[in-house]
Amino acid sequence: MLKKIKINNNWHFSLSKNYNSNKESIDNRLKSHKEFPAKVPGTLHTDLLNNKIIDDPFYSDNELRMDWIPECDWLYQTKFDFKGSIKNNIDLVFEGLDTVSEIYLNNIRLGGTDNMFVKYRYNVKSILKSKGNELKVLFKSPTRYAADEEKIYGKLPVALNSTRVYLRKAQYSFGWDWGPTFPTSGIWRNVYLEEWSVAKIENVTFNTISINKKNAEVEVNIYVNSSDKKDLALDVSISNRDTFYEQKIPLTSSSKNKISFKINEPKMWWPNGEGEQNLYLLKVILVKENIVLDEIQKNVGIRAIELVLKEKNNATFKFRVNNKDIYSKGVNWIPADSFLPRVNKKKYSELLLLAKQANMNIVRVWGGGVYEDDEFYNICDELGLLVWQDFMFACGSYPENDDFIANVSEEVIQNVLRLQHHACLAIWCGNNENEWIWYQEQKLSYKKMPGYNIYHKVIPGILKKIDPSRPYWPSSPFGNDDDPNSFESGNTHQWNIWSRWIDYTAVVNDKSLFVTEFGFQGPANKDTFEKYLPIKNRNISDQIFEHHNKQVEGPERIIKFLSGHLPIKSDWDDYLYLAQLNQGFALKTCLEYWRTNGRTNGSIIWQINDCWPVSSWAIVDSDIKPKMSYHFVKNSFAPQLIYFTNDGIRIKIHLLNQNHLSINGKLRITIIDSGSGKIVSEQNLKVSTKNSAITEISSMWLKELPPDNNWILTAVLFDESNTIVCKNYYTLKFWKHITLEKPQLKIKVINKKDSTYLILKSNNPVFFIDIYYPNVTFSDRGFYLLPGEQVQVNIIGKQIKSFNEKDFKVYSLNNYLVT
CATH class of the missing domain: 2.60.40.10 (Immunoglobulins)
Structure with a gap:
């Protein structure tokens, strides 16, 4: 039976002897090449933080004093024993290395890496010892590598940092208009030994071929790696609580083995709000003479997804699931932390559950981040959240030299094979905004754009072989017109509103068929900001506060649009309330227009989450606290x-x-x-x-x-x-x-053993009520209340104290509009 032996423990890191930085700010302990404990999976920045060599990168403007870190080379190393059998095949597997590195086992160089999105595998059978194996990973400076590549191949038209496109690394780590600049290095996913005998299962794919109420045909493809196929067989089953289907077949001479099942009265998988999220267990067992060599289990869903582009001879853009047209209600997803290993199952679950609870049915994984961990897609399967999956290219032209294309091809193959079985996965998309930005700035056809071949030839060519039934879209936005962001075909990104200084009331002029990006900024929540901003910097015109808004003239836009709709108040608490309220107004206005205009088939908000504490377009801040706008969105998507x-x-x-x-x-x-x-x-x-x-x-x-x-x-x-x-x-x-009149609110606090909730009533109309208590999250914000109504607001999470009415600070717009 195949075994995985993790090598995540006992790692240490140190500054490389050739660390290649002249920065005087480098800690003397590092210059002495002292070794420090490292966490795997982890990142260099978090290891430095855990060892108290740097301060919290998110606090104040500490970011500005950390540019020396990615300029240096770093050494990670560990020692381990091996108790397995060297008679078997033994592979050393790195699920994720960020990014440029050289790997040594017992002083033998195994290879180099330059892509954080792929798994690296090395046969180490002849190198391993039973005791005292030494594993070293030498990380090279990602910024220097990218700059060197740009010198060789030439500078390309790229938004933000131009060198970033030469490195297959999360593009947001080089800085974005919502995120800081932390080009990390490190062993960011698991590392392990994989011990196997004569054969193992490499990959399993699953597709729904046809479906109706009476039966469904599904297809399973199994890719097997074997030195000798003699006497090898596959035992494949699909089951749920009510049914069990099984087939046993001998292994074919091909590396790919195909099995089809006919499922009677299938329980279909549906997006949130449209039906149940029924899942089946797919089990694949590889056997030799009744001995199990390997086994893989996956949860799969039976469903059909189409991308409809034409209807009654008119252009459209919509998803059809199980022969039912779906209005897409969703959010864009960015990496949920600047330091990716801190994004665990709990953080995934909390954020994605918030999406479901806000009546959403689709999440777009944006192309400047990463292909998320398997757990992300498992949760989307369970919650009924369709996934629009970008490939990891964003806002720029990309190189097309042979080595780069080969690197990207391997990345595409690995990630498609890893993810394609998920019921939630609705569409692959080539990139984020590359064609549109090229067309806008170069005034030329996107067909002349460097990187065009990647999204229009390389990726679709690979998908045709390994995932042909799923929709593919070359870019977002994209369509059939010269302008990739045209209203006449395809999908659009609506950034005239906000980014081009146009107010959200102008949304009535939008004629989009499907909106994949739009948004409006608001500050993070009070508790979140105050954890990272010194008291002296909690001022709306303070330089440190403005540092926590990464868009050029982002703070100015907030004030400009706020002044158009609401009173301007410079007091810290008042500003946070009013700016968050205006973000809610903006999203509500746009969502309700698109959802009811009879033309638009989907609206995907930019964005659900943040990677650090910031004023941004997010509706949930970096501490997983919903902003007021989240509740406006929840109502608009109800x-x-x-x-x-x-x-x-x-x-x-x-x-x-x-x-x-x-x-x-x-x-x-x-x-x-x-x-x-x-x-x-x-x-x-x-x-x-x-x-x-x-x-x-x-x-x-x-x-x-x-x-x-x-x-x-x-x-x-x-x-x-x-x-x-x-x-x-x-x-x-x-x-x-x-x-408005001064609010005449009455609040009653109900303290129970494990929960607390508030009952609110009013003797007059009170608009956009928001309740605050330090480090407490409430179930509703920004609601209005009329005489004769009552609203129950729950305190979320475990209760550690009893509350009374005087504990809470209550905001409402009435307080700012009183005669």
């Missing part, structure tokens, strides 16, 4: 959405009903005078919606509302049990021009 249309004569109130549920209840319509904040009109209407997607549930004449647009219209839909189904508001005035 299965039932109230929205308003205005033709200049009448305002119509519609219900978008994703699940086509029949709802019998009432609609509460309230009109508030925006000059006084008082309710001037209220009515309750009976509502009965049948199983339709969109229903007009009420309307009113504009002339019957208070003059000069001095009104706020609210609509709340209740079901038969008087539970709120959904609610929304509508006004033609900017909130900064509205007057």
